[in-house]
Amino acid sequence: MPEIGTEFDAATAPFRRELAVHCYRMLGSVHDAEEVLQETLTKAWQARERFDASRASLRTWLYRIATNACLTALEGKARRPLPAGLGAASDDPHSSLVPDFETPWLQPLPDRYLPPDPSVRAAERDGVRLALVAAMQLLPARQRAVLLLRDVLAFRAAEVAAQLDTSTASVNSALQRARATLASVREESVLEPDDPAVRATVERYVRAFEAADVPTLVSLLTEDVVLEMPPVPLWYSGRADYGAFITRVFDMRGTGWRMRVTSANGQPALAAYCPSPSGVLQLHTLQVLTVTAHGIAHNVVFQDPAVFAAFGLEPTEPTEPTC
Template sequence: MDANTEWEPYRRELVVYCYRMLGSIHEAEDLTQETFLRAWKARDRYDERRASVRTWLYRIATNACLTALEGRARRPLPSGLGTASDDPDAPLVPDFEVPWLQPLPGRYLRPDDGDPQARATGRAGVRLAFVAATQLLPPRQRAVLVLRDVLQFSAAEVAGQLDTTTAAVNSSLQRARAALATASPREEDLREPSAGDVVERYVRAFEAADVATLVTLLTDDAVLEMPPVPLWYRGRVDYGRFMQRVFTLRPGMWRALPTTANGQPALAAYCPDGAGHRLHTLQIFTVTDAGIAHNVVFQDPAVFAAFELAPSL
């Protein structure tokens, strides 16, 4: 078995799987490389009669992730740590001691091409709200949920990957589903990145620092949060008050470059800086038929590097 030819086609989907488990793109890339290293060492023990190469690699990746998660704190977003603020002038002090949930660059997601496996390793199960919610699950429950509901492995396959029984897998899956029943928006309520008319209008209002127009594009209870700052706001009024503060602090025309993250529409925001513009934030939107329901605003150099964003325009 030649790892370069046999395993490399699975790299991207394994990175996405490890990301779903760990909530960190950097750790997901490292764990995928660890998976290949473990597979190379165990290559002589692989039996194609017992499992496909893909199933075997996922077993190794699952064990690597579970080992990495031992004793780890979950990766939250600010809204998972405390109540919303109503003070638009609250100090913006980043807390890099918290292992914040990271976003997933769009380059890791396959376009829908009719292949159920490709769709499973695409947008399903990578939305920020879903990944944040799964962080609340014990790691083995998280693995069962992702392997069964997202990646569509059979209960028997998952039992083999986790060295447990089919009954235990089914029981874990029921508990995980119950825990996440109300944790994230229903899929049918969400808008795809291609249906980005609301986001396009948001971008125009954002670039013009037009808060009055910007807030009309939000749902009534829209959430704005800003890791690594442990601060978040809920509702059009407080969202708008905070954005007015941002534009007052950095007056002038902003620039916003569209992108995608976690299968969701996103933008890279550049603030006025002398004669040009400097990278300010990466913003990821949850869009429903009622408007923009959630904006997670990252201002983290590690996230900027993962998305390969230009530092200035």
């Protein structure tokens, strides 16, 4: 690579991770975010001679390119929802589990995209929580961009106006509307994943699931727990239906599951491996948990090869328990 390319790589390297996260929040897909990030860097390289450090910092300039690339990518495309964003909860835990592959479902974010510094990492977790990213998908694309640039990334209104080629008044108006839309989407008492209480709850959940102990598993849930499982468009609310559905899963798939603890969107997550007829434990789902002071309040269960690939999950698991 020419010397100037090396200098460009060195100058933009500190911003690539955060730009990828920004694109993920905008697009709801890790794969799409990586594609737009590469497009952003290519456009920045091509326009490098027009960059004026007296008018904007390199970071601000890169965010302008990335945000507008995301807005272009979103044109004419359906938003990426979770099942709970499409209709009422099912009241039948025995409903047919027909996947919907036409809907572009929201995807989780591997925690490798969060900063390695523990203090910075903790500060960024709130901005990537799965419920918040799902709620952001409800916003029109430009409102989503304004909300992220102003409230998450803390750019000034004038900077955002310049990034989006609009007026400060328009930015403030869009921000007000976006905040109003998201006002009701606030998770209560969400605990950090490294909190000892969270670790204990997750460990108990893993042991109960591996033992097919549904009563204990249900005891770890909040009363109004939500269970979602894209690409199946069904979702359930409440301990009773959650427990009945998990009982059905064991009836269909058998017992002897193994769970591997990981993380996604700054939250605890579990890679679930179920027994095959040959006895090999095969990757079945990635479960992203929301743990509150009152128990597990939300479990989004992903069964998507693209998600598995993004998380680097092995297709099979050794038969020994993980905890």
